Amino acid sequence: MKLRRKLFFVQENGKANRLGACLNFVLVMGLFVAVFWLSLGAINVHLEFGFLGRFWLRIWDGFWMTIEISAASLILSLLIGILSAAGCGSPLLFVRYFFRIYVKFIRGTPLIMQIYLFFYIVGTAWGVENRFAAGVIILSTFEGAYISEIIRGSLLSLEESQLEAARAVGFTRRQTLRYVILPQLVARTLPALTGQFASIIKDSSLLSMIAVIELTQTIREITAVNFRMFECYLLLGMLYLCLTLPISFVSKWLERRFQYEN
Amino acid sequence: MKIEFQGLTKQYDQEHVVLKPMDFSDDIHTLAIIGPSGGGKSTLLRILGGLLLPTSGQVSVGGEELPTDERALQKYRQGLGFVFQQGGLFRHLSAMENITLPLEQVHGYTKQEAARRAEELLERFGLGADGRKKPSELSGGQQQRVAIARAVAARPRLLLLDEPTSALDPEYTNEVLDVIHELKNEGMDFVIVTHEMGFARHACEKVAFLCEGSLLEYGDSASLFVHPKTRQLERFLSRLLEWNVSE
Numbered sequence: 001m002k003l004r005r006k007l008f009f010v011q012e013n014g015k016a017n018r019l020g021a022c023l024n025f026v027l028v029m030g031l032f033v034a035v036f037w038l039s040l041g042a043i044n045v046h047l048e049f050g051f052l053g054r055f056w057l058r059i060w061d062g063f064w065m066t067i068e069i070s071a072a073s074l075i076l077s078l079l080i081g082i083l084s085a086a087g088c089g090s091p092l093l094f095v096r097y098f099f100r101i102y103v104k105f106i107r108g109t110p111l112i113m114q115i116y117l118f119f120y121i122v123g124t125a126w127g128v129e130n131r132f133a134a135g136v137i138i139l140s141t142f143e144g145a146y147i148s149e150i151i152r153g154s155l156l157s158l159e160e161s162q163l164e165a166a167r168a169v170g171f172t173r174r175q176t177l178r179y180v181i182l183p184q185l186v187a188r189t190l191p192a193l194t195g196q197f198a199s200i201i202k203d204s205s206l207l208s209m210i211a212v213i214e215l216t217q218t219i220r221e222i223t224a225v226n227f228r229m230f231e232c233y234l235l236l237g238m239l240y241l242c243l244t245l246p247i248s249f250v251s252k253w254l255e256r257r258f259q260y261e262n
Numbered sequence: 263m264k265i266e267f268q269g270l271t272k273q274y275d276q277e278h279v280v281l282k283p284m285d286f287s288d289d290i291h292t293l294a295i296i297g298p299s300g301g302g303k304s305t306l307l308r309i310l311g312g313l314l315l316p317t318s319g320q321v322s323v324g325g326e327e328l329p330t331d332e333r334a335l336q337k338y339r340q341g342l343g344f345v346f347q348q349g350g351l352f353r354h355l356s357a358m359e360n361i362t363l364p365l366e367q368v369h370g371y372t373k374q375e376a377a378r379r380a381e382e383l384l385e386r387f388g389l390g391a392d393g394r395k396k397p398s399e400l401s402g403g404q405q406q407r408v409a410i411a412r413a414v415a416a417r418p419r420l421l422l423l424d425e426p427t428s429a430l431d432p433e434y435t436n437e438v439l440d441v442i443h444e445l446k447n448e449g450m451d452f453v454i455v456t457h458e459m460g461f462a463r464h465a466c467e468k469v470a471f472l473c474e475g476s477l478l479e480y481g482d483s484a485s486l487f488v489h490p491k492t493r494q495l496e497r498f499l500s501r502l503l504e505w506n507v508s509e
Contacts, residue, residue, distance in 0.1 A: 161349035167313055169364035170340035183354045
């Protein structure tokens with residue numbers, strides 16, 4: 001009875017027993033694999049991954065392109081997000097409405113619609129022909145709206161008492177920004193921003209719609225030649241997980257690191 | 263320390279008058295501001311501390327007039343120490359850093375000097391082992407003692423305390439009041455807004471009674487508590503004594 005509690009339930013301290021964690025992890029993974037395996041058997045598919053070896057160079061290029069697009073978008077979207085968060089609180093009504101409408105529009109519409117709209121209408125009209133650049137701009141505009149909200153939320157959660165204390169100890173505005181506001185803002189936004197980076201990586205797959213040869217587009221091209229959808233998309237999922245899982249661990253670690261906030 | 267104000271008022275809008283016209287002039291060492299909640303005590307203390315500007319009137323502390331422009335106000339605040347009711351410590355810094363950062367950045371101490379001063383104060387206030395802890399890892403009483411240590415670290419000419427114990431459990435209240443009392447014995451001048459009548463009466467030389475934005479009474483603590491002149495103070499004191507264990 002005691003052993004069963006230890007192995008299958010969350011312990012009193014709210015955590016899992018180490019052995020129980022391993023056992024249940026294996027069980028859950030086993031269940032996923034079994035369901036998948038049975039489904040494949042039911043439709044008579046036998047997986048054969050050998051052919052992928054011929055395409056490894058293209059897959060590597062696509063994989064690398066995804067990383068490049070995501071990294072560039074992270075930087076640009078961060079800049080847009082900071083600008084927009086500041087703009088949303090601007091005393092100038094024009095600036096305030098500009099950024100608020102931008103955030104509402106982007107968050108309220110699907111990315112795929114924005115990709116078509118920007119690339120084929122705005123992009124064509126303004127002569128943005130480089131697909132990499134267009135992809136990064138579109139993705140950054142999209143993610144920037146979410147980052148803007150993350151930063152705005154953190155700014156709003158900064159307590160007035162902290163700013164008053166900064167004035168009381170005699171800090172100038174610049175010192176308050178540097179020693180009080182920025183460190184607290186970073187602590188609050190960093191875990192969420194890291195999580196957003198994982199979203200950027202996943203969302204970059206939609207840029208395949210405008211034929212940016214990133215990972216998803218590469219896999220689509222390969223399947224178009226040999227029709228081995230299952231193997232290709234399984235591999236695609238694994239490759240995305242290789243990128244997003246470590247990021248989610250980093251995000252969790254950062255959350256623990258800045259726990260004093262809670 | 264000479265504290266003076268003339269025609270001091272504070273109001274946020276037509277209906278919301280926090281401080282009615284007020285005049286005051288005296289040389290004080292230790293002053294307690296008492297009175298019912300919402301009477302303007304904290305507002306008055308914030309004005310003295312240069313954290314809030316009065317709507318009208320003149321204020322001077324130790325002969326230095328309260329300035330109105332931000333740059334001069336920064337300078338003015340640097341000469342004072344302020345302790346808040348709660349949440350005044352920087353949450354992302356350790357107890358030690360809370361003390362050393364203003365010393366280094368505002369008062370020009372070197373890293374070593376600031377660390378030495380912080381260690382000395384933490385040790386003296388019984389926090390020698392807690393320097394590395396963040397505010398959230400300290401009890402309410404410990405947090406307030408760190409806040410006091412930070413406020414006195416640069417040897418201010420006047421210490422201002424805004425209800426430093428009212429957010430604390432009774433067991434922590436005394437340890438904080440003891441620290442303030444110790445500072446008094448060392449000659450530190452302070453103004454404290456407090457609900458701790460025992461402290462106001464026995465540890466502060468002067469007491470000011472503020473009610474509905476007016477300074478109704480002011481005098482020696484020894485006589486003010488025994489012979490209240492106004493009905494408001496009488497009623498305020500009798501309400502406080504209603505549930506007093508010794509009565």
